[in-house]
Amino acid sequence: MVSYLARRMSRPRVVAIVLALAAILVVSLLPTWRAEAATPAAAPAATPAGTAARPVPTPAGRVLLLGRIAPHLQQLTVADLAAKYPQHTQTVTFQSGAGPQSHTYTGPTLYDVLQAAKPTFRSDVKNDALRYAAVIHASDGYESVLSWGEIDPGFAGTEALLAVTQDGVSLAKEGPRLTAPGDTKGGRYVSGVTAVTLVRAGL
Numbered sequence: 001m002v003s004y005l006a007r008r009m010s011r012p013r014v015v016a017i018v019l020a021l022a023a024i025l026v027v028s029l030l031p032t033w034r035a036e037a038a039t040p041a042a043a044p045a046a047t048p049a050g051t052a053a054r055p056v057p058t059p060a061g062r063v064l065l066l067g068r069i070a071p072h073l074q075q076l077t078v079a080d081l082a083a084k085y086p087q088h089t090q091t092v093t094f095q096s097g098a099g100p101q102s103h104t105y106t107g108p109t110l111y112d113v114l115q116a117a118k119p120t121f122r123s124d125v126k127n128d129a130l131r132y133a134a135v136i137h138a139s140d141g142y143e144s145v146l147s148w149g150e151i152d153p154g155f156a157g158t159e160a161l162l163a164v165t166q167d168g169v170s171l172a173k174e175g176p177r178l179t180a181p182g183d184t185k186g187g188r189y190v191s192g193v194t195a196v197t198l199v200r201a202g203l
């Protein structure tokens with residue numbers, strides 16, 4: 001067909017048609033090439049197990065309170081935790097890699113500390129507080145979560161403490177330890193707490 005057309009048409013016309021077809025081909029392929037160019041690069045290498053990408057940087061001896069509280073960033077010392085809130089004592093047992101452990105802790109409840117930090121729950125959303133969770137961050141990048149419903153005395157009411165002593169020894173130097181009474185395993189007994197972020201997990 002091409003040679004038939006070539007015989008019937010002048011040479012400049014054939015050249016013009018071929019150029020036009022090439023242009024149509026390029027324009028129709030353009031979106032595909034663009035999509036490929038926009039494909040994201042490979043995901044960054046995974047961080048080692050047990051560490052966060054970026055541990056919350058906290059001034060030594062301080063615990064930051066962050067997130068859905070007013071103001072959004074507050075800070076406490078271990079001395080504040082030991083003096084400014086009602087103190088509780090609890091003896092708990094948990095399973096760890098080194099076998100079962102039993103310890104006595106003292107300190108305020110996480111619930112009291114967060115309540116004093118003024119959570120910004122919405123009054124026009126039914127049970128807005130039940131959509132929230134506290135993320136506990138540690139100096140080694142370890143993190144764990146408790147939901148508001150777990151620590152609210154009106155719901156599960158677990159007496160999770162931000163403990164300032166363990167077996168009579170002050171935790172002022174390494175930072176407070178979260179307790180999770182009722183937990184079988186020790187994973188949520190976060191030691192060396194540097195920060196607590198109140199997040200709204202609801203959509």
Ligand SMILES: Nc1nc2c(c(=O)[nH]1)N[C@H]1C(S)=C(S)[C@@H](COP(=O)(O)O)O[C@H]1N2
Nearest residue numbers: 095096097138140142186187189190191192
């Ligand atoms: N900051 C921090 N806290 C942590 C961990 C951790 O790796 N980092 N491990 C948890 C786990 S898995 C257990 S079983 C207990 C162990 O308690 P121990 O460190 O007092 O032995 O701590 C928990 N708290």
Ligand SMILES: [Mo]
Nearest residue numbers: 096097186187
């Ligand atoms: Mo553990």
